[in-house]
Amino acid sequence: MVNKNDLNEQELLAKYDREAAYRTNLKKWAWVITIIAISLTFFQLYTALKGSYVSMIQGAIHLGAGLSLIFLLYPVKRSLIKNPGIAWYDVLFAFLSLGCNFYIIYNYEWLTTRALTTGFSTLDVIVASLTIALLLEATRRAVGLPIVIIALLAIAYGLWGKYIPVFGHRGFSWEGLVRRLVYSDNAIFGIPIQISSTFIYLFLFFGVMLTKTGIGQFFNDLAFGATGRFTGGTAKAAVSASALQGMVTGSSVANTVGSGSFTIPMMKRAGFKPEFAAASEASASTGGQIMPPIMGAAAFIMAEYTGIPYSQIIIIAIVPAILYFSGVFMGVHFEAKKSGILGLPKSELPSFKSLAKRADLLLPLFTIVGMLFYGYTPTYAALWGILVSFLVSLTRKDTRMSIRDVFQALEQGARVALPVIAACASAGIIVGIVVFTGLGGKIAGGILDLAGGSFFLLLFFTMFACILLGMGLPTTANYVVTASMAAPALLEFGVPVIAAHMFVFYFGIVADITPPVCLAAYAGAGIARANPMKSGINALKLAIAAFIIPYVFVYNPVLVLEDATFSTFTPVLLTALIGMTAISAAMMNYFVYKPLFVERIMLLVSGVLLIYPNNLVFSFIGLVLLVSIGTIQHFRKKSHLNQKANA
Known part of the structure; x- marks a missing residue:
């Protein structure tokens, strides 16, 4: 409550x-x-x-x-x-x-x-x-x-x-x-x-149907049932719930407020500081825009711009989304360990039996995913998802929609689409000018000249432009603009099309948790009664993965399944996950035990070495460094506990 x-x-x-x-x-x-x-x-x-x-x-x-x-x-x-x-x-x-x-x-x-x-x-x-x-x-x-x-x-x-x-x-x-x-x-x-007038509207309406039928609440219950009993369970459940909700909402601020009104008070009661509770919800909700199968509205436009079917884009997006939420999840875990915050008692969590009885509520999501994978158009998949969500809601009293509910959902479907309609049309003005005047090619050339032949500088300048635009533009408009002006510069350097477009897509999204204009963090802070700027800084630390992952899949496109095989993909994914763990530990200032300053720096170095693409030697050095820090901290923790016990 x-x-x-x-x-x-x-x-x-x-x-x-x-x-x-x-x-x-x-x-x-x-x-x-x-x-x-x-x-x-x-x-x-x-x-x-x-x-x-x-x-x-x-x-x-x-x-x-x-x-x-x-x-x-x-x-x-x-x-x-x-x-x-x-x-x-x-x-x-x-x-x-x-x-x-x-x-x-x-x-x-x-x-x-x-x-x-x-x-x-x-x-x-x-x-x-x-x-x-x-x-x-x-x-x-x-x-x-x-x-x-x-x-x-x-x-x-x-x-x-x-x-x-x-x-x-x-x-x-x-x-x-x-x-x-x-x-x-x-x-x-x-x-x-x-x-917007085809795919996006229907998927937004699908999200409204899930909310109206109460199926969205099942996602929250599922998350709490799966993670609530572990260390820092309330925050981990908030991250999981926001990931699930983000599958179908695709809005950072709306997801933060919708889920956060329930999860943030729970995190505060469990012992998390208000700023951290707000940051956890904001960073997880922002990640909802990169969470397949729905993702943000811009993902549908990406399919059109890149020529890659939407059914393939949601598969490609799975690994970056896993890395992002793994980073946030580990950050929450380390903060909970540092603060000594345990999980929720079993009596406060939904039982596995009660969740299993409502498993049919996942059918609408499975319907959309299944139809997309079998080659149906997003329009047809969304239509069936809407129909199935309505039919599933009729099977139980607490989810059943009345005639009034149906008409409210039809009206709400239009209301939630209005900002997207306006943003897409206005972005069309910008893109039209870019095309009519040839400005896109000139800007791409300007970025290349500014980078002076340095690939890293090119990525950095593109990242900066995307975040700067994202502070004032919604994700959809930001992606449309940057895909027209910044992505072509990356393509000139030989970056695969999907990696270039995912790069600008990601950095347009993380503007919602990048100070000083971090609207999702501000919204979370409003619920938590917390300092907005501190909440934004905490969200930035938790979501640090979002600032690293795009560089990783540009340097190593195997993570976006470009020419990926089992032997090339598996080690890169594993080292990236371990590297994200090390970087999260450094950001949250806790690993096995609270690190010394030099250990914190070493954790950061270890994570960078593990993530560094196409170099198993660096990854091995990073892993050895991480294990060494963990071992040192284990014995130091054991020594401190023995001293307390003997005191």
């Missing part, structure tokens, strides 16, 4: 997650929002079943409904969230959003064929301009200002590029630019919104 003094979950989300800062007192407009939202979900389900329309029409319906809902739900300022009703200008913006996208649908043939030769009318240009303005304002409200600033800078670059040295281009007129951005399938209606 969450303490009465803990902040309301929705208030926390609204405070730390721009995507959750929506109106709650809708008055007479509530039914309008419900109708539009349910209609959008039905449209997505219908097109998933019967087949999508052409990209611009599918995207225009998706975007038009999404923007109208954003204006009705998200006020112009956060401070107006609790105000009753909806301002008249927001209603106007909502109807203009529907109108502009209806114009695109109605005039699709003209805009994409004849207008290209005969010229666009003044009305065409006005509608396109208004569409861009409405999109950017909706994105500011639902996602935040940073992505809007980047999109505006991209537009300015498209208009006045001829005045910019080095990265300049011939420049576009306003008419030429807006028609490319709106009336083509290479920008606003490009790949990001195409994926």
Whole structure:
């Protein structure tokens, strides 16, 4: 149970997650929002079943409904969230959003064929301009200002590029630019919104169904049943639960608040410091975006950009995810050992028998994974996952959905998709400018020049850019931008496509736990009543694996299954796992016993040597060093215990 003094979950989300800062007192407009939202979900389900329309029409319906809902739900300022009703200008913006996208649908043939030769009318240009303005304002409200600033800078670059040295281009007129951005399938209606209007929406709705049916709670019970009895059991259960929840949510802050409202108070009661409890939940929840099979929304776009089927991407992502959560898990273990925090008593944990009786609740997840592995499309797999989750919920009273629950789920499916819709469309503006002006190749060349031929510096600069962008952009938009501008530089160095894209994907995600802008850690700190910055630093220490693993699989792509065989893959995985253990011990300042300063440095060196790719000699030296430190600490611990016993 969450303490009465803990902040309301929705208030926390609204405070730390721009995507959750929506109106709650809708008055007479509530039914309008419900109708539009349910209609959008039905449209997505219908097109998933019967087949999508052409990209611009599918995207225009998706975007038009999404923007109208954003204006009705998200006020112009956060401070107006609790105000009753909806301002008249927001209603106007909502109807203009529907109108502009209806114009695109109605005039699709003209805009994409004849207008290209005969010229666009003044009305065409006005509608396109208004569409861009409405999109950017909706994105500011639902996602935040940073992505809007980047999109505006991209537009300015498209208009006045001829005045910019080095990265300049011939420049576009306003008419030429807006028609490319709106009336083509290479920008606003490009790949990001195409994926959002098909795969992403359905998987987000699948996550809503799991929550509504209570199947998501089963993940928490499963985690506590499996790990709760061990040393530091509450924190280990929190890590495991967040990994399971992250499979289907793909949102760092939402997962932190959703799971953390239950796990963080438990960790505090067990004896963990508030800052560490917040950090444990934040680091584990952030890792949910790299946890197969669902991962974050950006993973679907990665499949399109790389040409690698999504069913293969989730297999490739398994090893990096294991390494990440192993690092967090070991960090929690060492902190618990250092603090003397034991597991929970058996009476407070769900029994194996009770969990086994509810094992059928895992069927929706198995359905999606199985269908993806058997070659079905993500759209079809998501549809079946949604259906199975509904059918499974009917088998018991505590999970059964009423008619009201079903309609609430249909509405919530649209609500959770709104920030993704806005982010994908705005990211499309940026990508469109990058493509139209050739900026991507110029930036890739600039990064290569800046690195001066050093592969490590190239990786470092790319990492820095991804984290910096990730502090202001949601993961999906961050990945779209960095995949267009930074990943090509890695490809120039001969990095395999999947390794390059996973590299930028990872570092865009860890921005959520990288101080000073570590929103997931701030959200956890809000629940724990902890110092936000200390929580962020602790999360960074726990998730140190996330800053190392991408370098490992770029230097040694066998970890992302590139040309992997059993003999090449196994030793690399084992040494990486042992190395992560050593580095976690160094970060948490505990191994077998609390280390001396020199031992802590040696643990760090040992971990780096074990992880260092393609060098079994280094790995052997690292292993010997680790065993030596462990042996020394074992005897020192034994000596201290004997001295206490004899005192």
